[in-house]
Amino acid sequence: MNVPHQHPRGREERRKFPRFCASEGATAAFTAPHDDSHYTFLGRIVDISQGGLAFEYEGRANDLKLGILDILGLASPYLLLHDVPFNLVYHRKVDSGDSAPAMTRRCALTFGQFSHEQAQTFREVMAEYAMLPAN
Secondary structure, three states, X not given: OOOOOEOOOOOEOOOOOOOEEEOOOEEEEEEEOOXXXXXXXXXXXXXXXXXEEEEEEEOOHHHOOOOEEEEEEOOOOOEEEEEEOEXXXXXXXXXXOOOOOOOXXXXXXXXXXXXXXXXXXXHHHHHHHEEEEOO
């Protein structure tokens, strides 16, 4: 049974699984649905859980091209979780508080059902790239 816990901002936390900060090298990569020969978009994973992830990128909203999701571990050891099933939860601007020309945007995704092989690779990703619990 999952017991709701308090969100840092005083709201009830609705996530089923605890989130963890992602270490350097954890990357969300997208390819076009009918052309997986090269990545069309990369984002830095900022937090990850058994239920989903959030990633950030510099750019405009229309720069994001969602297609086939791969989760990459680009540090040692290199890991690849290919064709991850997902649903988009939100896509929004991050308030940076400065007037820099680049705009940081954040996307959150929930995972769909993993295959047995994907579940095994995901456990490896979590073991290598999930760090301290996220707030």
